[in-house]
Amino acid sequence: MAYDIIIFDPEQVPTDDTGFRAWRDELFTREPGEPSPKISSLHDAALEVFPEDGSDERGVQPTKYFADHDHLEITFDDADAQVGSQWVQDYAAQNGLGVFDVDTTGKRTLPDPESQPPMPL
Numbered sequence: 001m002a003y004d005i006i007i008f009d010p011e012q013v014p015t016d017d018t019g020f021r022a023w024r025d026e027l028f029t030r031e032p033g034e035p036s037p038k039i040s041s042l043h044d045a046a047l048e049v050f051p052e053d054g055s056d057e058r059g060v061q062p063t064k065y066f067a068d069h070d071h072l073e074i075t076f077d078d079a080d081a082q083v084g085s086q087w088v089q090d091y092a093a094q095n096g097l098g099v100f101d102v103d104t105t106g107k108r109t110l111p112d113p114e115s116q117p118p119m120p121l
Helices: 017-029 037-049 078-095
Strands: 002-008 064-067 071-077 098-100
Touching: 002 078, 037 064, 037 071, 037 078, 071 078, 078 098
Parallel strands: none
Antiparallel strands: 002 071, 002 098, 064 071
């Protein structure tokens, strides 16, 4: 079993319900692009915590990633699902990213503008 989650850049993804559904529906039919700086930073940070290469003695599959210009898809093995989901939620909240919980709730979480660090001048 695996747990899938999508982290997206709300500056590049529609956040209204209709626009988000349309974006979500076309995710797997479009050509991927170069990840935005926010998505690249997330991908790099996630790889440090949840490596993509190899598996351990228990036969647990490694975490899998797919980066596109406006989002990062992460597939965690069940053994990493809970800690991985929490890590993603924390990272997204601290870095102004949205989260779409594909597998469990189907819930979309947008960043809270009140909790975001100030923008550099």
